[in-house]
Amino acid sequence: MARITLENVRKEYGDVVAVRGIDLEVPDGSFVVVVGPSGCGKSTTLRLVAGLESVTDGDVRKDGESLVGVEPKDRDVAMVFQNYALYPHMTAERNMTFGAGSATDFDDAEIERRVADAAELLDIADLLDRKPEALSGGERQRVALGRAIIRDPDVFLMDEPLSNLDAKLRIRMRAELAKLHEELRTTTVYVTHDQTEAMTLGDEVVVMNDGRIQQVDSPQRLYDYPANRFVAEFIGDPAMNALEVAVESGADGARAAHPGFRLPLPDGDGLDAAVDSRAVLGVRPEDLSLAGADTDADAAIEATVTVTEPLGDSLLLECRVGDDRLKTQASPRSDVRSGDTVALTPDPDRLHLFDVEAGTALYHSAEGATAPDDGRTTRSPPATSEE
Amino acid sequence: MATREVFESRWQAAALLLPTVLVSVVFLYVPAVRAFELSLFEVGFGTGEVDFVGLENYRALLTSSEYHLSVLLTVLFAVAVVVGVMSFSLLVSFLIHEVEVGKGLYLVSAIWPYALPPAVAGFVFFFLLHPDLGVLTRAIEPPYPALGLLERPFEALGVDVDVTGPLEAVGPDVDWFSSGPQAFALVTVVAIWKQVGYNVIFMSASMNNIPGSLTETARLDGVGRLERLLRIYVPIMSPTLAFLAIMNTIYAFFGTFAFIDVMTDGGPAGATNILIFDLYRDALQNFEFGTASAKSVVLFLVVGVLMYVQFRVTEEYAYYGG
Numbered sequence: 001m002a003r004i005t006l007e008n009v010r011k012e013y014g015d016v017v018a019v020r021g022i023d024l025e026v027p028d029g030s031f032v033v034v035v036g037p038s039g040c041g042k043s044t045t046l047r048l049v050a051g052l053e054s055v056t057d058g059d060v061r062k063d064g065e066s067l068v069g070v071e072p073k074d075r076d077v078a079m080v081f082q083n084y085a086l087y088p089h090m091t092a093e094r095n096m097t098f099g100a101g102s103a104t105d106f107d108d109a110e111i112e113r114r115v116a117d118a119a120e121l122l123d124i125a126d127l128l129d130r131k132p133e134a135l136s137g138g139e140r141q142r143v144a145l146g147r148a149i150i151r152d153p154d155v156f157l158m159d160e161p162l163s164n165l166d167a168k169l170r171i172r173m174r175a176e177l178a179k180l181h182e183e184l185r186t187t188t189v190y191v192t193h194d195q196t197e198a199m200t201l202g203d204e205v206v207v208m209n210d211g212r213i214q215q216v217d218s219p220q221r222l223y224d225y226p227a228n229r230f231v232a233e234f235i236g237d238p239a240m241n242a243l244e245v246a247v248e249s250g251a252d253g254a255r256a257a258h259p260g261f262r263l264p265l266p267d268g269d270g271l272d273a274a275v276d277s278r279a280v281l282g283v284r285p286e287d288l289s290l291a292g293a294d295t296d297a298d299a300a301i302e303a304t305v306t307v308t309e310p311l312g313d314s315l316l317l318e319c320r321v322g323d324d325r326l327k328t329q330a331s332p333r334s335d336v337r338s339g340d341t342v343a344l345t346p347d348p349d350r351l352h353l354f355d356v357e358a359g360t361a362l363y364h365s366a367e368g369a370t371a372p373d374d375g376r377t378t379r380s381p382p383a384t385s386e387e
Numbered sequence: 388m389a390t391r392e393v394f395e396s397r398w399q400a401a402a403l404l405l406p407t408v409l410v411s412v413v414f415l416y417v418p419a420v421r422a423f424e425l426s427l428f429e430v431g432f433g434t435g436e437v438d439f440v441g442l443e444n445y446r447a448l449l450t451s452s453e454y455h456l457s458v459l460l461t462v463l464f465a466v467a468v469v470v471g472v473m474s475f476s477l478l479v480s481f482l483i484h485e486v487e488v489g490k491g492l493y494l495v496s497a498i499w500p501y502a503l504p505p506a507v508a509g510f511v512f513f514f515l516l517h518p519d520l521g522v523l524t525r526a527i528e529p530p531y532p533a534l535g536l537l538e539r540p541f542e543a544l545g546v547d548v549d550v551t552g553p554l555e556a557v558g559p560d561v562d563w564f565s566s567g568p569q570a571f572a573l574v575t576v577v578a579i580w581k582q583v584g585y586n587v588i589f590m591s592a593s594m595n596n597i598p599g600s601l602t603e604t605a606r607l608d609g610v611g612r613l614e615r616l617l618r619i620y621v622p623i624m625s626p627t628l629a630f631l632a633i634m635n636t637i638y639a640f641f642g643t644f645a646f647i648d649v650m651t652d653g654g655p656a657g658a659t660n661i662l663i664f665d666l667y668r669d670a671l672q673n674f675e676f677g678t679a680s681a682k683s684v685v686l687f688l689v690v691g692v693l694m695y696v697q698f699r700v701t702e703e704y705a706y707y708g709g
């Protein structure tokens with residue numbers, strides 16, 4: 001059990017800056033997921049915690065004590081890799097026990113007992129005397145997890161452990177990982193590029209881009225109150241629509257004006273400040289609905305359907321509004337065709353405004369953006385001027 | 388198994404194979420058969436007269452103590468070279484693998500002796516370690532002028548400390564012109580030195596193919612460096628190591644002729660008279676083609692048996708999994 005703290009952590013590889021100053025707190029026993037596009041510095045961050053790389057600047061602490069200069073083996077962390085990193089010439093059991101001797105002070109009997117426990121927990125008891133080549137991807141990753149578990153480390157570090165598995169297996173292993181953490185309660189930092197994985201697994205999700213943390217929050221709050229355009233468009237699939245609008249004030253309140261529509265914006269924090277300037281309107285495809293005949297045309301967006309994509313459970317529509325594109329989801333068996341003109345009404349409580357240049361969120365139409373009822377505070381770094 | 392029809396006719400396939408078959412037959416099989424045939428004859432020196440003697444040549448080898456010594460020497464030499472080359476190269480490759488800066492430079496320095504022709508390498512060491520003139524000889528043999536410098540500060544203090552004196556008695560006397568063991572050690576060391584580059588190329592490539600995450604897992608588990616090398620890397624590299632063991636064996640038996648020829652001429656007193664050199668002398672200096680042929684047949688059998696054993700051991704232990 002341990003708490004991990006990153007303080008202004010920076011990592012440079014020659015000219016390449018992989019991590020540009022990260023502050024992060026991983027509470028004891030939590031499951032924190034770091035998510036971001038490929039190359040954003042997730043693995044580097046994890047490896048800095050593991051001690052496989054050394055920080056260029058800043059501090060990594062475990063339970064308040066600095067880990068800078070501490071050898072990986074003395075940090076009491078176990079890592080699980082995307083490629084499983086099993087020793088190919090050893091049986092599953094040997095793979096699990098090989099490092100345990102040097103990493104822990106368990107005696108042989110204790111190690112044996114722990115292997116048996118882990119094997120049962122992970123359902124790999126029958127596979128223990130097989131070599132990795134005789135195991136499927138999912139089984140290999142279980143063995144790798146078992147190897148991490150029997151060491152009983154302070155922290156688990158997982159670098160895209162499920163990314164080499166097929167989609168079905170990935171979903172199953174995801175659930176098992178969540179269950180495993182329920183049971184063991186070991187502090188875990190989990191890295192992935194898959195936002196669905198991040199949302200389903202994390203107590204807290206850290207969204208990274210370009211070596212910086214964009215937002216740290218619970219999955220639902222990331223989705224509901226993205227701190228900036230990057231988070232808004234990265235979290236959620238299909239991605240949030242973004243349309244540049246002029247925010248105007250009128251007798252009946254503020255409106256988002258676009259060549260294709262003039263949407264009323266409900267009162268909310270930050271709206272007044274945004275009035276009389278340009279902003280980017282964000283609205284998720286699933287928050288747009290096809291309007292019936294009786295809708296208030298004033299609150300609708302007129303759009304021309306350009307592409308329809310049947311997904312089975314819904315019909316994804318790609319539309320054109322003025323010069324902008326927009327995606328929305330319609331009910332699966334609606335008879336919308338490409339070329340049709342449709343009226344889309346957004347959920348008034350699910351609108352967002354972002355700064356045109358910096359991309360920071362200016363306004364969320366839903367209540368609770370700044371004072372979440374669960375006591376969490378939305379943390380996001382100030383828009384940095386660096387580079 | 389389904390055969391794919393690539394060729395229009397069997398004749399076309401045969402025609403394409405012909406050059407390979409022809410070269411093999413002319414340069415490998417015919418000479419081999421001829422050598423065996425010749426080993427059953429006694430060839431008169433100068434006259435070219437040929438007498439059939441049956442297995443007499445082999446019987447003579449069986450009873451020649453000189454030849455027995457040569458066989459023993461050769462096996463000893465081969466074992467020393469193969470074990471020496473491989474352990475030293477493994478260590479060098481591992482050090483290069485572990486070092487963070489200047490990998491390329493170290494690699495080149497380890498490999499370049501391989502580019503030197505054996506005869507040239509032989510001459511270089513002949514002079515470096517010449518009993519009277521060698522630069523290295525002076526460093527190995529007492530008195531040690533460099534160590535003498537250590538005495539200076541004590542002298543200045545008026546204390547009489549003798550560092551080199553006691554070493555004078557234990558220091559070696561480089562004299563491989565007349566000492567058999569020294570000559571044997573010399574050619575072994577040179578043969579090893581020459582072959583390290585070849586081994587380092589393969590070992591480094593093989594070591595670099597080991598996924599970094601294995602190393603990192605080991606590091607996180609606190610597996611020591613030596614244990615990592617011997618219990619993780621070596622098993623994974625075993626196919627390459629098996630291949631190298633075979634190549635090095637062949638090298639030790641056949642590729643080391645030039646060192647002997649240039650440096651020791653098989654001497655002193657036959658101490659470096661390995662089989663390949665021995666049979667060269669019989670054939671091309673003494674012109675005893677019958678005996679030389681018998682010796683080459685024996686050499687072939689010895690190496691053949693060794694190869695067989697190595698292949699079997701490899702099959703048993705080398706890890707080829709994916």
Ligand SMILES: Nc1ncnc2c1ncn2[C@@H]1O[C@H](COP(=O)(O)OP(=O)(O)O)[C@@H](O)[C@H]1O
Nearest residue numbers: 013016017018037038039040041042043044045
């Ligand atoms: N050893 C390295 N040497 C140089 N650049 C590196 C090294 N490791 C990572 N990088 C660079 O740092 C950035 C972040 O990499 P990484 O942390 O692996 O990203 P992620 O895991 O998010 O995909 C990338 O631009 C990558 O090219």
Ligand SMILES: [Mg+2]
Nearest residue numbers: 042043044159
């Ligand atoms: Mg990565």
